[in-house]
Amino acid sequence: DIQMTQSPSSLSASVGDRVTITCRASQSISSYLNWYQQKPGKAPKLLIYAASSLQSGVPSRFSGSGSGTDFTLTISSLQPEDFATYYCQQSYGASWTFGQGTKVEIK
Amino acid sequence: EVQLVESGGGLVQPGGSLRLSCAASGFIFSSYWMSWVRQAPGKGLEWVANIKQDGSEKYFVDSVKGRFTISRDNAKNSLFLQMNSLRAEDTAVYYCVRELRQHLVLEYWGQGTLVTVSS
Numbered sequence: 040d041i042q043m044t045q046s047p048s049s050l051s052a053s054v055g056d057r058v059t060i061t062c063r064a065s066q067s068i069s070s071y072l073n074w075y076q077q078k079p080g081k082a083p084k085l086l087i088y089a090a091s092s093l094q095s096g097v098p099s100r101f102s103g104s105g106s107g108t109d110f111t112l113t114i115s116s117l118q119p120e121d122f123a124t125y126y127c128q129q130s131y132g133a134s135w136t137f138g139q140g141t142k143v144e145i146k
Numbered sequence: 147e148v149q150l151v152e153s154g155g156g157l158v159q160p161g162g163s164l165r166l167s168c169a170a171s172g173f174i175f176s177s178y179w180m181s182w183v184r185q186a187p188g189k190g191l192e193w194v195a196n197i198k199q200d201g202s203e204k205y206f207v208d209s210v211k212g213r214f215t216i217s218r219d220n221a222k223n224s225l226f227l228q229m230n231s232l233r234a235e236d237t238a239v240y241y242c243v244r245e246l247r248q249h250l251v252l253e254y255w256g257q258g259t260l261v262t263v264s265s
Contacts, residue, residue, distance in 0.1 A: 040208065073251045075191075082241055082255035083183075083191065089249050126191055130250035133205045135193040 041065050041129050045138035051146040058114040060141045062127035067107045071131040074103055074112045077140075078123045086125075087112065117143070148172040148254045150242045155259030162232050164261060168225040168242030176200075176220035179245040181252060182227050184238035184261075192238075193252075195227065196245065210236075232263045 042065040052058050062072065074087040085094045087103035090110055100115040114121055122145055127138040154166040166182070181196040195206045195216040204216050215228045225242055239258040246253040 071250055073249075075252070077191075082257055083252075084255070085251060085253055088246070088251040092249070094253075128191070128193070128252070134207060135196075137191040137193065140190045 043138040049142040068131035150256030152259035166227040175223040181243040
């Protein structure tokens with residue numbers, strides 16, 4: 040199975056900060072990489088698909104980049120509603136896997 | 147509006163069985179691949195299984211192969227997960243998810259149903 044490793048596992052940031060989360064795959068996954076946001080007690084929400092495509096309705100402060108094994112999710116200016124846990128997920132091959140998550144907390 | 151409503155969760159003893167259901171509405175159910183994803187309490191997400199529109203292809207995570215089966219009833223807009231030989235480590239919230247197969251992504255999520263495996 041393809042292993043996905045996110046870093047950091049958690050971070051503290053202030054409103055207005057630029058935040059970057061990285062995700063590394065154990066083998067090349069081309070651009071089959073998606074990002075989700077999850078708030079406590081809620082279902083995950085799709086943010087970015089195919090590494091860099093913004094899901095409809097998602098604010099443009101969210102962006103994704105990368106291909107092969109290394110990917111990043113960037114929040115250009117953190118807003119109060121962005122404090123949540125973020126997961127990357129690969130969809131290369133038949134068995135899909137998630138990263139362990141990155142919790143973004145208020146500084 | 148896309149709606150996915152899971153049901154069937156509850157408390158079950160180790161070794162027992164449970165069948166989860168997902169009622170879909172607001173879209174043409176028979177046109178979409180569907181997935182189950184789970185989340186153990188306080189833990190991350192784990193994709194469990196998915197099924198093609200006509201049920202002809204099914205895939206599972208290794209940890210549930212031979213114990214779980216996935217099925218669908220397109221006439222009733224419903225997705226199912228039959229879980230047998232349940233273990234404590236199967237305890238989780240189980241989400242029903244609509245895929246966007248064009249981009250191999252988990253697009254719409256239900257609110258989940260909790261399965262607790264304990265004696």
